[in-house]
Each structure stands twice: as C-alpha cells, then as structure tokens.
Amino acid sequence: MVNPAPNSVEPAPILSIEALEKSYGAVEVLKSISLSIDAGDFLVLVGPSGCGKSTLLNCIAGLEETSSGTISIDGRDVTNIPPRDRDIAMVFQSYALYPTMTVAENIAFGMKIRKVERSEQDRKIADVAKLLQIEHLLNRRPAHLSGGQRQRVAMGRALVREPKLFLFDEPLSNLDAKLRVEMRAEIKALHQRLDASIVYVTHDQIEAMTLGTKIVVLKDGVIQQFATPAEIYDTPANLFVADFMGSPPMNLVAARVSPRDQGVSIRFGEGADEHAISATNPPVALAAYSDKPVIVGIRPEDFSVAKGGSLDLTLRAEMTEHAGSDNFTTFALAGKRLMARLSGKARVAVGDEVPLSVDTSHICYFDPQTTRRIA
Missing domain, CATH: 3.40.50.300 (P-loop containing nucleotide triphosphate hydrolases)
Structure with missing residues (x-):
C-alpha cells in the first residue's frame, strides 16, 4: 500500500x-x-x-x-x-x-x-x-x-x-x-x-x-x-426505494420467517393458502424477527420455471404479457399480486399451475413498521 x-x-x-x-x-x-x-x-x-x-x-x-x-x-x-x-x-x-x-x-x-x-x-x-x-x-x-x-x-x-x-x-x-x-x-x-x-x-x-x-x-x-x-x-434502503426502483418493481409480500439449517424458512399466507420457501445466508438482524411479520422483497427476474428438483413454489398464472425475450407473468401469493419475469421461451398460459424456482440469494427483508431494510 x-x-x-x-x-x-x-x-x-x-x-x-x-x-x-x-x-x-x-x-x-x-x-x-x-x-x-x-x-x-x-x-x-x-x-x-x-x-x-x-x-x-x-x-x-x-x-x-x-x-x-x-x-x-x-x-x-x-x-x-x-x-x-x-x-x-x-x-x-x-x-x-x-x-x-x-x-x-x-x-x-x-x-x-x-x-x-x-x-x-x-x-x-x-x-x-x-x-x-x-x-x-x-x-x-x-x-x-x-x-x-x-x-x-x-x-x-x-x-x-x-x-x-x-x-x-x-x-x-x-x-x-x-x-x-x-x-x-x-x-x-x-x-x-x-x-x-x-x-x-x-x-x-x-x-x-x-x-x-x-x-x-x-x-x-x-x-x-x-x-x-x-x-x-x-x-x-426501504420499501419506497424497493418499490420505486426497478421495472417491473420488486415484489413485496408479507411473510413470517423462522430459523432453519443455516438459513430461514419464509412462510407466505396461512392455512390452505400457505406457501413456504427456504433461503440461506439471511441478514444477521433477521434473527430478531423469528416468527414475526416481515415484508419480503423478491425481484421479478429471480423467478424461473422450475426444472428437475429445483421446485420452490407452484402458483396459478393470472395474466401473461409476452414481450419477446421476456414473459411477464402475474401470480397471486398470499393475497398479493406477484410479477415474475420469465424467459420469453416459457410457455405459460392464464390458468396454468406453474412450478417456480426462486433465486433466494437476492431476497431483501423489510421491517413492516419502520419500512427499512433489515440488514
């Protein structure tokens, strides 16, 4: 130096x-x-x-x-x-x-x-x-x-x-x-x-x-x-920035988290409508939110149609917009509309039950009270 x-x-x-x-x-x-x-x-x-x-x-x-x-x-x-x-x-x-x-x-x-x-x-x-x-x-x-x-x-x-x-x-x-x-x-x-x-x-x-x-x-x-x-x-830094920056914007969905094998389990919805995914390397501060409400942020491009054993979620397609190289598909998750930016080659039609993989390495977590990202 x-x-x-x-x-x-x-x-x-x-x-x-x-x-x-x-x-x-x-x-x-x-x-x-x-x-x-x-x-x-x-x-x-x-x-x-x-x-x-x-x-x-x-x-x-x-x-x-x-x-x-x-x-x-x-x-x-x-x-x-x-x-x-x-x-x-x-x-x-x-x-x-x-x-x-x-x-x-x-x-x-x-x-x-x-x-x-x-x-x-x-x-x-x-x-x-x-x-x-x-x-x-x-x-x-x-x-x-x-x-x-x-x-x-x-x-x-x-x-x-x-x-x-x-x-x-x-x-x-x-x-x-x-x-x-x-x-x-x-x-x-x-x-x-x-x-x-x-x-x-x-x-x-x-x-x-x-x-x-x-x-x-x-x-x-x-x-x-x-x-x-x-x-x-x-x-x-917060929910406003997450929602404003990005086209389409980040999906922001209410959830609960709990520790699990070097990571966390993220649960969306309740009862028959509950869906869960696992994520590794959560932020340290997330430990204080175990089984408490958080807002989970997932970018649309972090979804893909699942192949082999990589299934995370199965959701019903409510709307699709084919834009050449991209297929923008809207799903419902825990009462919230969720946008996935899938490959333009993905053959998805309205009403299809679509198996999805989620890249959890870019997930963001937000405090629903302060709206700030949990780091």
Whole structure:
C-alpha cells in the first residue's frame, strides 16, 4: 500500500451540499439535504412528481434561493452567488433555443455575450458539432429540426462553456420512446468521453439506473437513499426505494420467517393458502424477527420455471404479457399480486399451475413498521 505524500490534499468534491432546506412559506419542499460527488460523477436525482428533485437542481443552479444550508462547487461556496458566476451550464427540458437564430448562432450565443474571440467561437462550435454529429445542421433554424436534433443543439450550447458542472433538467421527457433510448445512449457516451461532472433530473428510474454513477432517490423532499445504481437495486434502503426502483418493481409480500439449517424458512399466507420457501445466508438482524411479520422483497427476474428438483413454489398464472425475450407473468401469493419475469421461451398460459424456482440469494427483508431494510 502506498502512503499519500506528506501534506497532500484530497481534491474537493465537485459538488457538496450541506443541510440544504427550501421552503415556500410554511411548505417545506427540501428537508436537510446533504450529499457530495466527485469530479467525473454522473449524479441522477430521481423520484415521483413533487418530490423536490427539480427544486434541488434549481437551487444548485442558483435559480432558486435556499432557505438554509450551503452549496459548494469545486470547493467554492456558491450559495449566495448568482447563476452566471457559478461555472455551470444547464440543459432544459424545453430546449430553450432562440427560434430566429441558426444552430451555430444558438450554440455561440453565450460565448458572444461573454465576448469570446470570434476565432475561438468558431473553433468551439466546430468541435461540439463534430462531437454531437450536427455539423450538417449548423445553418438551420430550430423549427426545421427534430426533437432529438434540438436536444443535441441545447447540449452543444452547454458544452462550449466547458463548465465545472453540467445540470440536466429532464432533457429527454419530450422525446418519443425510441429517441429517448438513442439520446440516453448518446448522453452516456458523451459523459464517458468528456469525463464531465453532471447532475441530471428525471422521473424515469430506467434513465437513472442506466446513466448514473450515483443516484439520489427523493420522496417528499427527503433523501431516501444515496448510493450507486447497483447498491440501490440490490439493497434498497426501504420499501419506497424497493418499490420505486426497478421495472417491473420488486415484489413485496408479507411473510413470517423462522430459523432453519443455516438459513430461514419464509412462510407466505396461512392455512390452505400457505406457501413456504427456504433461503440461506439471511441478514444477521433477521434473527430478531423469528416468527414475526416481515415484508419480503423478491425481484421479478429471480423467478424461473422450475426444472428437475429445483421446485420452490407452484402458483396459478393470472395474466401473461409476452414481450419477446421476456414473459411477464402475474401470480397471486398470499393475497398479493406477484410479477415474475420469465424467459420469453416459457410457455405459460392464464390458468396454468406453474412450478417456480426462486433465486433466494437476492431476497431483501423489510421491517413492516419502520419500512427499512433489515440488514
């Protein structure tokens, strides 16, 4: 192990937020938000409508005043500094392009205001146009562009600023489904090529999982979890995160657990409707819940049609949705609807009694009172 050099200084986070709060009168929109990210991180703010994600982005941008707390960008406190002096660039949902200007003029507008040399403007326009593959569009006006092309222009206008921090406010929400997927891939590739520092707002958890290096899940102005996409998907902090992150979401079913041979027995339902499966390597804290109610979380992809002696459950199929490579099948378990993501080759019809295997290595357990994951 190499020890750091004497007097070496850790680089400041590119963005640091401490105890940030925002209220409109008596209404608290953001409640004690604290987080930090390093240079090159892609932070996604995700949550349902009204959770405070756009307000948080606007506070970072300086478009909203904070009620309390601090915001620092690259080690500089910018809490009370106007947006133009924060060294940020923002890409809006609505593109915000000037209709009477060409693509080149839209990209150059901010540089023109800052009195950047014309030769430097031309160089930067050419560079970002090549990067975004819009060289052939430079003389067109926004009215003659598709939605995806307009979004590329808006991104180009942000890129020429070479800011410390890029802010994206639901930039793909106005695009159709196919174009969203294409633009999502382009934004991810752009981030990787430039190693840019990005804060990105979306209500789409698929966007959050595929784009982010870090994710903040918000609900009612409170951070529910701040972690990597893998951590949030595999070990959700509470029932809200478990239900919100994932498509289809995690199945959450009431159960009771009891110790059994290096593991636990999980019992769903009662009497004639009881079903039981066994799981190994349960979390240590689960020992305190023996024969007490818990909520068990199982991802849809952790079910498969049983083969040989691997049977765990036999459930009746209530609905099937064939989606090519996947067969999404709904079952009833202990009075709760349960979704299984089976192979598209699985031949399952409504009414079939389907033998299922469960990969129990990814099961999550939650306290029904606190809603937090039992670790």
